[in-house]
Amino acid sequence: MVRSIMIQGTGSNVGKSMLVAGLARAFTRRGLRVAPFKPQNMSNNAAVAQGGEIGRAQALQARAAKREPHTDMNPILLKPETDTGAQIIVQGQRRGTMRAGDYRKGKAALLEAALESFLRLCSDVDLVLIEGAGSPAETNLRAGDIANMGFACAADVPVVLVGDIHRGGVIAQIVGTQAVLDDTDLAQIKGFAVNRFKGDISLFDEGRDDIAIRTDWPCLGVVPWFNDAWKLPAEDMMDIRSHMGGTCKVVVPQLERMANFDDLDPLSGEPNVSVEIIPPGRPLPGDADLVLLPGSKSTIGDLNFFRAQGWDIDLYAHVRRGGHVVGLCGGYQMLGKTITDPEGIEGSTGKVKGLGLLDVHTVMVGQKKVTQTQAIETQTNLPVYGYEIHIGRTEGADCDRPWLKVGKRAEGAISTSGRIRGCYLHGMFASDGYRSAFLQELGHSSDLNYEESVEETLDTLADHLERHMDLDLLLALARAPKRA
Structure with a gap:
């Protein structure tokens, strides 16, 4: 029972x-x-x-x-x-x-x-x-x-x-x-x-x-x-924190409505990578290898928040220095030229200017997309796995250089320089082969089997609780629930 x-x-x-x-x-x-x-x-x-x-x-x-x-x-x-x-x-x-x-x-x-x-x-x-x-x-x-x-x-x-x-x-x-x-x-x-x-x-x-x-x-x-x-995926924004690792520096602005920031977990786990979460009121560091714009539950609101911190100025300076930029989901939408919300899905209707680093335009329409996704990264032909949770359609000239191929469908966009890219796929950095190739592009190596690390950590956590909690008593206290 x-x-x-x-x-x-x-x-x-x-x-x-x-x-x-x-x-x-x-x-x-x-x-x-x-x-x-x-x-x-x-x-x-x-x-x-x-x-x-x-x-x-x-x-x-x-x-x-x-x-x-x-x-x-x-x-x-x-x-x-x-x-x-x-x-x-x-x-x-x-x-x-x-x-x-x-x-x-x-x-x-x-x-x-x-x-x-x-x-x-x-x-x-x-x-x-x-x-x-x-x-x-x-x-x-x-x-x-x-x-x-x-x-x-x-x-x-x-x-x-x-x-x-x-x-x-x-x-x-x-x-x-x-x-x-x-x-x-x-x-x-x-x-x-x-x-x-x-x-x-x-x-x-x-x-x-x-x-x-x-x-x-x-x-x-x-x-x-x-x-x-x-080492385990964080759920709450209160749980995410900077993790100092190696010389590869990934900078992440802490948006007000950050969403699906588990994209950061495989990068944080890399011994050669430091992930720095930048709180409001602080500039984006000038020595970053990569600036990663995470997902957002309120893209237009977080874009306004981003600008209010002066991070747009810091980001443009990072690009001029030859730095790399990745935008995922809401972050991808922010990197484009415009975001239009004709139905007021995120609040008021209207059209706003994006950061303009990708030649794409986003319209907030359509049914919410929630799906597991397998894709091929176009630059390396390596498989990546992840998931999509978003509302919106993004199109434009830079989509002719897609970051991913999902079957026959092109997904995401890459700038003409190749240093700025965005897509709707969350979780792609958990794919060890691609993450290794991506970090190599930034001039750094990868030493992590991410999925194996998560499994080992769950076992270690279970061992920890076996030692310090009375699991026999806890199981004895459990009882059959009331049926409807």
Whole structure:
């Protein structure tokens, strides 16, 4: 009989996604059929799954469980487009854009979709590992909640509460969460864990015991900082960071609505590559080998943001010095001459000037494209693999020099100099052969088998949790969910 358990956190970014990925690999290695599940996620870093798109973290967790990703693993995905509005993805498909107030009114129907997906997942696995979102202590959001206790109570699944000691105040995080929850929600919590400890774990024995005495919950473990976390794909923009490696310098402007920045992960993993994320207010460094413009959930808005930082001036100077530029998806659209949004897909209708580094023009029309893609890179004839998630059609003279061939279809564009290129394909740098050839073009070598590195890191993470968490107790706490 299937069992399930939910990992909730005392706040956002306490390491829930990483813990679920490690647990998925650990229990899969024990011979269980495991599936990850997150009822509601908010992220612009999406993955293509069977049926549409899901959060990148659930795709990684599915990989950890050695399962194909499916939209039932993350039935509600919110992709922020503005400070008050987000695109709503339900069971993999775009349902339009909602403002925060309207979304809260429609949560009841979304909970039904989440439960439907959850029960389908339960039909052919032994264990469903559920990840919460944010914190259950946000009492102002409890009515209609589908991300934390609302879902846990509806499906009657037990909860383990995780605090992040690296932030400080972990005793208050966990004990304070207990203090603000009502009795119904408290009944779902069966234990706690402390994540991201640095140093001698025994130094926190008294703190661990104090939490257990105050809450009457058992501790499932104090988990040390996992040093190899950076080797795994990041989901949240809070997780992306500069990674200092070798002499090849890749510079990435941190756009306000960055999306699908997992393109950076294989480059960050290269020993000979340094990836530098440039925050707002800082100029793009003048010694970059490559400036990479990442994807964006709001291309025109991020183009305006890019210019407001003065990065357009820095980019033109980089090109004059002979530097290389890559634009992926939204970044590709920004490199063109114009972007037109006749239907107001990104907000207001209109036409704006692009950066003008590629002779292409983009029109924001058509159905959203969500697909896995295999292609051939035109300069090397090497295979590349990735995915497309975008709205828009890009055409122009530089498309006559396509970067890729997808079957008979030309994809992307290359400038006459050959140093500026863009396309809609995400994930292409995970293809080891092509990444090696690309870095060689920049004058550097590649020493990484990326996919093998991810698998090794997931195994190392599972070993880490086996040592520092009581996985037997966690499995014993899991129970059969309530059926509809």
